[in-house]
Amino acid sequence: MAELLTHINKPQDLHGLTNEQLEQVADELRRYIIDTVGQIGGHFGANLGAVEIAVALHSLLDSPRDKILWDVGHQAYPHKILTGRRDQLPTIRHYEGLAPFCSIFESEHDIMGAGHASTAIGYAVGIKEAMRRGHGEDGNVVAVVGDGAMTGGVAFEAVTQAGGLGTPIVVVLNDNGMSIAPNVGALSRYFNRVRLNPKLWHAREDVESSLAKLPAFGHTFERFGPHFKESLKAFWAPGLFWEELDWAYMGVIDGHDVRAVRRAVREALAAQRPVVVHCATVKGKGFAPAEDGGLEGMERWHAAKAGSITNGAPAPAAAAPAGAAAPAPQYTAVFGKALLAEARRDERVLGITAAMNSGTGLNILQEALPDRYFDVGIAEQQAVLLACGLALQGCRPVVAVYSTFLQRAYDQIVHDVCLQQLPVVFAMDRAGLVGDDGPTHHGAFDIAYMRCLPNIVLMAPRDEAMLVHMLHTALAHEGGPVALRYPRGEAVGVPLPDEPCVIPVGTGEILREAPPEAGGTRVALLGYGTGVDRALAAAELLNEHGVAVTVADARFAKPIDAGLVAQLAAEHELLVTVEEGVLSGGFGSAVWETLAESGPAPRILRVGLPDRFITHGAPKLLHAEVGFTPERIAERVLAAVGERQTLV
Known part of the structure; x- marks a missing residue:
């Protein structure tokens, strides 16, 4: 035929x-x-x-x-x-x-x-x-x-x-x-x-x-x-x-x-x-x-992985190379297991998804404690309203949702959660550039669209251990809603804590401090979420080029650690903010606004996502396209301090 x-x-x-x-x-x-x-x-x-x-x-x-x-x-x-x-x-x-x-x-x-x-x-x-x-x-x-x-x-x-x-x-x-x-x-x-x-x-x-x-x-x-x-x-x-x-x-x-x-x-x-x-x-x-x-x-088989089918049938699973280290866990799985642990500690904790149980890690809670799990279908507005009703009755609901999908419930976040200061936790998966799904799925805007709202706390972990601590902190917070963002894919590979601890809300942390005699008064990098890992890697590159750098983890975009920000600005010639979100109204804008309110703002270089929709493709390629790589960050810093160099 x-x-x-x-x-x-x-x-x-x-x-x-x-x-x-x-x-x-x-x-x-x-x-x-x-x-x-x-x-x-x-x-x-x-x-x-x-x-x-x-x-x-x-x-x-x-x-x-x-x-x-x-x-x-x-x-x-x-x-x-x-x-x-x-x-x-x-x-x-x-x-x-x-x-x-x-x-x-x-x-x-x-x-x-x-x-x-x-x-x-x-x-x-x-x-x-x-x-x-x-x-x-x-x-x-x-x-x-x-x-x-x-x-x-x-x-x-x-x-x-x-x-x-x-x-x-x-x-x-x-x-x-x-x-x-x-x-x-x-x-x-x-x-x-x-x-x-x-x-x-x-x-x-x-x-x-x-x-x-x-x-x-x-x-x-x-x-x-x-x-x-x-x-x-x-x-x-x-x-x-x-x-x-x-x-x-x-x-x-x-x-x-x-x-x-x-x-x-x-x-x-x-x-x-x-x-x-x-x-x-x-x-x-x-x-x-x-x-x-x-x-x-x-x-x-909703989606197929590359190379998963051969001759019309599932391809045999490839064996891991001998002696290969186990990969780091996925952020989604770390969150799912941490939420289950929190639910077992506190009977008030419940999980809500909008038709994305496995995509958000809530399938872990669903299988272990099905009566503590809700799936509302593709209805993000109802997910947030359900959380509001649960919170009014004393529950601690966690709405697990992709950053880009939460945009669909913005009025409910503003009018029903933040205005009433309800203790709802938004666990925003897929924050940042998610790769092959492209601009409809990139979590580029949540920092900016959340930061302008009163009564809400915004936080982002630098690694999987911090994610566990931050979820625990969010559920312990009594003053209103908390939004927690974390990326898609493999985590950093640090050990997970045996028991989570509460992080004081609105506090950052200095991770690497360069001594003044080594030129450490010149540059400070302040990262948020995945920006911390990029900042640390950029600092290593800058150190190789004779520029010692201080690196800090902001941890919170709202409330921001004004004391830490002021200290970094006062002790360094250039303050660089690094975030995987749009620059307009984002974390870097929060740092600039905080410093401008207390006097003339120092030199600030903001690194983040540009003011355009970013195409689809492997995250590594997309990060290179928009300059969200350690090499590009280091190049921009060198140019800003008058030592123009191109890093290979």
Whole structure:
């Protein structure tokens, strides 16, 4: 059989194919994703589950005139392949390669940028309402929503508006029962009942045919038209939830049957009203370890690591080199174990996640003390509000969340936590540059967006031992909320403490003090979080070039250790702040403001992230691009003190 996928260079190349040929394209597309992503790494299971949906939509619609919106975007690899990026797939998530999610800067077929979930329906309503008012070229609008995105509140806000306006859009609900982990909540249970009950799959069609055959009613039933039929059938079959919100419901459709998906979408577009097409799919379809491994298999293969698949099957695990030292633990795992220890010490401690149990390390608490664990789904606002309610009753809730995802709950942080001075702890994983997931996931802004808020304490550990101490300090703090940031990936490798201790809030620590006779009065480096390790390494380089440097760990960005900052400024010609966050409003700004309030500010050099969104790629490459490396910091210091040199 001749290969078809190599001839698909744009969506329109699918339009003349038969159903059988489209099924062949889907099979080839799935094999290509397994082979490619298995070698280079990337999002995996969700893409395998969306193959037939992508083929069906692009075979019917005329992209980009017709708008296909992919929620989250980690299910959009098939879409990227079918829209002219097939040969670039091996570069996805790599530095200067294809973006990990949809990007409006990458292709005219990527209608919206999508790195955070639950946004596609809102975009779809806005796009179609603009079309209805004559703005831009008219066309069909379809949003593909899946992988847990319907647990997000903003999706329901858009569903409500579309139903009220009668906006003629189609939502393809790609329902695989999963986010990264299994979906949670009452709506998820509703979808499960519908998806997993084979008697309901064709119940709507059975109801329609039965009503049409009634001797005294059939003719009248047909005359009332499709809207009446859809509403009436909802009383006997699934979909009443949608019907009550003025949406037509079609389902459940086999999402891996190209012919069935095409037929359903074609009918939905013809209805010219809000329609949801409920497709049942399997996350990891076509890859046995994911498809046959149950929920555990689907969760494990949400993403594939580079080199994890060979010849369509999991590659054998590589043995560690003989005599190799054990790697340092991951910060996420250190936090998860420390939180479990805190929960065992204090029954008031509870953990909250927004659909990221393993990603935040809360799976450790979930397995050991499940009654002390909450998963609210992809609903960060509710995660914070839940924490507020728990805190008001005397609990000590810890909201474990990625730095970039906490942005979605900013109003709740301001209005509900900080204003009321509630003892909520925000454990912000993935602070700083996270690598391959790119600008939608870089934790670049939390220092700046938190520092301006009253009543909150901000802290960041320099290593895994300090993370354990800081979590203990945060839970012991009675004066209000605490936000604790730490990076993704491997920690420094220092021993963990047997027992954590409380760090006095607002105090820093001098780690390396150069004597004045060695030139130590010239430069002081003040690091925050991962900036401390960079500062220490830069100090070693500067020492080799005859510049002795003092290095301190600020530990807190708010309240800042004003005494330590004043001492460093008074005793050194140049004060350098080092942080893995945006400079605008960040830690360095806090140091400058603190010194400026007490008199003329000394010479300050701020090292941090630039005022732009940073691309995706390996963290080492990104740090080099933005100058967040010991070598670049040392070069800037040498230039600032008049000894311009380039370090190799």
